[in-house]
Amino acid sequence: MTLTSKQRAYLKGLASVEDALFQIGKAGITPQVTQSVTELFSTHELIKGTVLKSCTEDLREIAARLSERTRSVPVQVIGRKIVLYKPFAKDPEIQLPE
Numbered sequence: 001m002t003l004t005s006k007q008r009a010y011l012k013g014l015a016s017v018e019d020a021l022f023q024i025g026k027a028g029i030t031p032q033v034t035q036s037v038t039e040l041f042s043t044h045e046l047i048k049g050t051v052l053k054s055c056t057e058d059l060r061e062i063a064a065r066l067s068e069r070t071r072s073v074p075v076q077v078i079g080r081k082i083v084l085y086k087p088f089a090k091d092p093e094i095q096l097p098e
Contacts, residue, residue: 001073003085007096011075014046014094015083021047024082026054029062034069041070041086045094051080 003011021040024033040047051059063074063082072086087094 001087003073003075003096004098006098008075010097011046011085011094012083015048015075018046018048020050020081022049024049024051024055024062024066026052026056028055028057029066029069034066037066037070037084041072045087045092046075046083046085049082049084051082053080 021044022033022037037047037049051057051062055062059077059080059082063077063084066072066082067074067084070084070086072084075083075085077083085094
C-alpha cells in the first residue's frame with residue numbers, strides 16, 4: 001500500500017494527538033516488539049511508538065523493518081517517534097482522503 005502526500009498528512013494530523021503505544025529499547029526490534037506491535041494492529045489502525053535514546057540503530061531503518069514485519073505502512077518518523085498505519089481488513093475505521 002502506498003500513501004499519497006494528502007493521505008500521509010491526514011494520518012500525521014491524527015497521530016499528533018495520540019500517545020505512544022510501544023517503545024523500542026537498546027535491543028532494537030526484537031521478536032517481542034514485533035509481536036506487541038502486531039497485537040496493537042488488531043485494535044488500532046494507526047499507532048505511534050517511541051525509540052529510546054539507548055537504541056543506536058537508524059530510526060528510518062527501524063521504521064522500515066518494523067513496517068515490513070507487521071505489513072504496515074510507515075507514515076512518519078520525527079524526532080524519536082515512529083507512526084505506522086495498517087487499515088483493518090474489513091470495515092476500516094479511518095477513512096483516508098483521496
